[in-house]
Amino acid sequence: MKKIAIVAYQQSDAVSDAGAVNEVELIMPVLARTFKQVGLNNAQDVDFVCSGSCDYLQGAAFAFVAGVDALGAVPPIKESHVEMDAAWALYESILKIRMGHADSALIYGFGKSSPGELPIVLSQQLDPYYMAPLWVDSISLAALQARLMLDAGLITERDMAEVVSRSRRNARNNPHAQLSGDVSADDVLAQPTYVSPLRKGDCCPVSDGASAVIIATEDKAKEWGLPYAIISGIDHCIETHNLGMRDLTDSVSTRKAAERAGMNNGKVDVAELYAPFSHQEIILTRSLGLGKETSINPSGGVLAGNLMMASGLSRIGEVFNRIVSGEAARGIAHATSGPCLQHNLVTVLEKA
Amino acid sequence: MSNEQEVITVINAPVYLKYNFTAGAAPSRFLTQIKKGVLTGQRCPKCAGVYVPPRGSCAACGVPTEDEVVLSDKATVQSFTIVSIPIPNNPIQPPFVIANLVPDGASVSFIHLLSECVNEDIHIGQRVQAVWKPKAEWDYAMDNIRYFKPIDEPDVPVAKIGKLPVTGWEG
Numbered sequence: 001m002k003k004i005a006i007v008a009y010q011q012s013d014a015v016s017d018a019g020a021v022n023e024v025e026l027i028m029p030v031l032a033r034t035f036k037q038v039g040l041n042n043a044q045d046v047d048f049v050c051s052g053s054c055d056y057l058q059g060a061a062f063a064f065v066a067g068v069d070a071l072g073a074v075p076p077i078k079e080s081h082v083e084m085d086a087a088w089a090l091y092e093s094i095l096k097i098r099m100g101h102a103d104s105a106l107i108y109g110f111g112k113s114s115p116g117e118l119p120i121v122l123s124q125q126l127d128p129y130y131m132a133p134l135w136v137d138s139i140s141l142a143a144l145q146a147r148l149m150l151d152a153g154l155i156t157e158r159d160m161a162e163v164v165s166r167s168r169r170n171a172r173n174n175p176h177a178q179l180s181g182d183v184s185a186d187d188v189l190a191q192p193t194y195v196s197p198l199r200k201g202d203c204c205p206v207s208d209g210a211s212a213v214i215i216a217t218e219d220k221a222k223e224w225g226l227p228y229a230i231i232s233g234i235d236h237c238i239e240t241h242n243l244g245m246r247d248l249t250d251s252v253s254t255r256k257a258a259e260r261a262g263m264n265n266g267k268v269d270v271a272e273l274y275a276p277f278s279h280q281e282i283i284l285t286r287s288l289g290l291g292k293e294t295s296i297n298p299s300g301g302v303l304a305g306n307l308m309m310a311s312g313l314s315r316i317g318e319v320f321n322r323i324v325s326g327e328a329a330r331g332i333a334h335a336t337s338g339p340c341l342q343h344n345l346v347t348v349l350e351k352a
Numbered sequence: 353m354s355n356e357q358e359v360i361t362v363i364n365a366p367v368y369l370k371y372n373f374t375a376g377a378a379p380s381r382f383l384t385q386i387k388k389g390v391l392t393g394q395r396c397p398k399c400a401g402v403y404v405p406p407r408g409s410c411a412a413c414g415v416p417t418e419d420e421v422v423l424s425d426k427a428t429v430q431s432f433t434i435v436s437i438p439i440p441n442n443p444i445q446p447p448f449v450i451a452n453l454v455p456d457g458a459s460v461s462f463i464h465l466l467s468e469c470v471n472e473d474i475h476i477g478q479r480v481q482a483v484w485k486p487k488a489e490w491d492y493a494m495d496n497i498r499y500f501k502p503i504d505e506p507d508v509p510v511a512k513i514g515k516l517p518v519t520g521w522e523g
Contacts, residue, residue, distance in 0.1 A: 022376025025408045028416055042414040059371030069407060072414025115371040124367060133365040 003218040004097055005228035005352065008037040009317030011211035014178040014305025017114040018208035023053070023063045027070040027110050027210050034106070034212040038224055042072030046214065047102035049079045050093045052086030052109040053309045056121050067110065078102070085109060085274075086211070087312030087335030087345050091234055093215060103220045109310030110210035118206045118308070126339065127241050139203055141339045142277040143195045145248040149279050150197055154249055157197060161188035163278040164201040164303060171300025178205050178305035202278040204306035211310040213317055218352070229323040229349045233261035236335075236345035243340060251287040254334060254344040258288050261332075261346045268294045269328035272315035274336045276302055283341065284334060298322065312336065312345065319349045375492075378408035381420065383492040389484060391497075393458045395419040401459040405494070424456035424518050425482035427500060428508045431461075434471050449474055453500060457518030464494070468501035477513065479505035479521060 010033040018026060035042060043049050049071060053064045060066075064081050071077065078101075082088045086109025093105035113121075119137035126132045149155045162185045171180030183201070191199040221228040237253035237260075239246050258264070271294050275281035281303075285296060297303075299318040302311045312335025319331040329351045337343040375383055378394060382405045385392040393402040394417035396410030402421050403410065410417050432451035439446075449471055452461035466474060468483070480500040490496045508521055 020374045020377050020380055022374070022379065022408055025377050025416075028409055028414070031414070056369070059369060059373060066407065069409045069411040070414055072410075072412065074412035115373060116369060121369055124369070128365065129363060132367075133363075 001098065004094055004215055004231045005218050005221040006213060006215050006231060006316070006320040006349065007221050007224060007226045007228045008034050008214040009211070009320050010034045010037065011176050011307070011310070011314050011317060012209040013176045014205075014207040014209045014307055016178060016205060016207065018112055023058070023060070023067050023110060023112065024069045026112060026208065027067055027108060030210045030212050031070055031106070031108060034108075034214060038214055038226060040214075043077050043079075043106055044072060044075075046104040046106045047078065048093055048096050048105040049077055050081065050086075050089035050096075050105060050107050051079075052082045052084050052089040052107075052313065053111060054083055056116070056124060057118070057308055058112040058115045067108075085309050085312035085335050085337055087316060087333075087347070088236070088337075090213060090215065090313060090316060090347070091236065091345060094231065094234055097215070097217060104214065104216035106212065106214050107313060108210060108212035109307070109313045111308035111310055112208045113206050113308050114208050122339075138276075138339060139195045139198065141243070142203070142280070143198045144243075145340045146197050146202070146277065146279040148248050149283070152249060155279055155282055157189060158185055159282060160202055160278040161185035163275075163281045164188045167297060167300045167303040170298050171304035174299045174304060176209075176305065177300050178207050180300060180304055198277065201303075204276040204302045207305045207307050209305070209307040209310060211307060211314045211317060213313055213320070227324040228352055229320045230352055231347060232350045233263070233348040234345070235260040236343065238338075238343040241338075241342065246340070246342075248340050249283065251283050251341050251344060254284055254341065254346065255287045257344050258332065258346040261348045263288065263332050263346060263348050266330050266350075268330060268332055270295045270298060270319055270322050270331035271334070272297055272299060272301065272318045272331070273334045274302055274312050274315050276306055276336070278303065280341055288332075295328070316347050316349070319347075323349055323351050376408055378406045378417065382406050386494065386496055387490050387492050389487065389490055389496065391423045391425055391455055391482070393421045393423050393455075395421050402457060403460055404455060404458045404462055421457060422518065423458050424520055425484075425497070426503065426520055427453040427455040427480050427482075428513050428516065428521070429466075429474065429476055429478040429480060430454050430513050431476060432466065432474050434474070447471055451480075451500070453480065454514045454516075456516045456520045459514050461514070464497060465499040466501070467499040475507070477507035477510060479503050479508065
């Protein structure tokens with residue numbers, strides 16, 4: 001089987017409000033930088049394009065179609081879209097390459113969450129008959145999960161605050177982070193509770209922005225003459241939509257996806273985990289069995305800035321950056337979707 | 353429990369979501385101008401195509417269109433249809449004409465209404481001009497132009513539609 005490599009990654013700044021820009025205007029600067037990184041002109045120079053976005057975020061129907069105007073799609077290109085995080089667009093692109101239908105692909109994700117009330121908007125992804133009409137928002141559901149963890153003695157509020165503190169401190173080295181600083185666990189614990197037991201610091205911010213990645217067969221990457229990292233495995237698993245049937249204190253689907261993606265075939269130097277809430281980082285770390293030898297969320301993770309529909313792709317990009325810089329030889333990137341870590345994707349990246 | 357129960361075919365679960373919609377930076381520039389009664393497009397720095405209304409990029413090249421171009425309110429009919437059936441919630445009574453119109457100076461068409469015309473005489477290449485609402489009613493809206501009406505100028509050959517300068521059609 002052909003090896004597949006990542007050759008480029010770019011992300012916009014994560015900002016709380018991107019202002020008047022529309023989706024094309026949000027995407028274009030990121031794509032321009034991504035093409036430049038590889039020396040390409042536009043999407044005509046790759047074999048396939050796949051994007052991830054969700055029109056509910058900005059409340060604009062067919063916003064994802066408008067996004068195609070950022071590509072240079074004349075003459076026509078091969079293009080696809082997932083109404084999911086763009087990490088799943090990368091998954092689709094890998095299948096496309098493995099089937100022999102493409103040697104290279106551009107993947108991008110974008111989200112302008114600021115126009116709506118994101119936690120309420122996300123309630124509409126729940127079961128439409130019994131859950132969505134109750135408007136149960138994403139923060140409340142995460143709070144139910146955190147309460148289970150605390151009550152079972154699996155974590156303490158200080159453990160959660162430590163996650164936030166590390167995120168803020170790591171994010172100081174991330175030029176695109178929205179929230180960063182020398183914040184201690186005590187500083188976090190001094191915050192009032194927001195949606196009990198969660199404090200604001202335990203929750204990722206609402207962010208606008210986009211990110212993009214270019215992948216290719218290893219042969220193509222060599223032809224381009226660029227530093228690259230190999231995607232040695234990728235898989236995803238989903239749990240039932242019925243929250244009452246899940247063990248919310250564990251992430252079985254993440255563990256299973258990681259096993260199937262081959263995470264356990266070697267040492268994990270770095271892990272970028274898509275944990276929108278502090279306690280979820282602990283759930284993910286434990287369910288994957290990651291220990292001290294693994295650097296968790298060196299970018300600050302999504303507590304430092306959460307680009308809906310792009311953060312999962314950015315996790316892959318952040319691991320790629322650390323491998324090509326020589327900081328890590330092997331790492332995993334995790335992406336999530338749905339309430340309380342319902343659907344999880346794990347990508348394993350390795351030094352070429 | 354009784355076995356007799358109604359067949360449930362409907363549940364009510366209305367969805368209300370509030371958004372602070374923004375038009376986008378490029379569309380905002382267009383809307384600001386049309387409120388002043390000026391039709392503008394934006395030119396692609398690569399292919400020189402002029403887009404109206406502009407959305408921020410050249411869809412063909414995938415690059416930002418930042419160069420603002422003032423367009424004429426005279427246009428050419430690129431295509432048209434005569435609507436003979438009532439459209440739900442549309443206040444305009446049939447029959448009426450909707451057309452793809454390319455304003456002088458632009459490369460692409462937009463859709464607008466044609467009126468003050470004999471519907472059966474409308475044809476591709478026909479010259480038309482905007483009929484504006486009274487200035488006091490101008491807003492950030494495409495319907496500042498009520499409709500376009502035919503003007504007495506020679507037809508434009510199909511190959512030249514979308515290639516006229518802003519100064520218009522010399523015949």
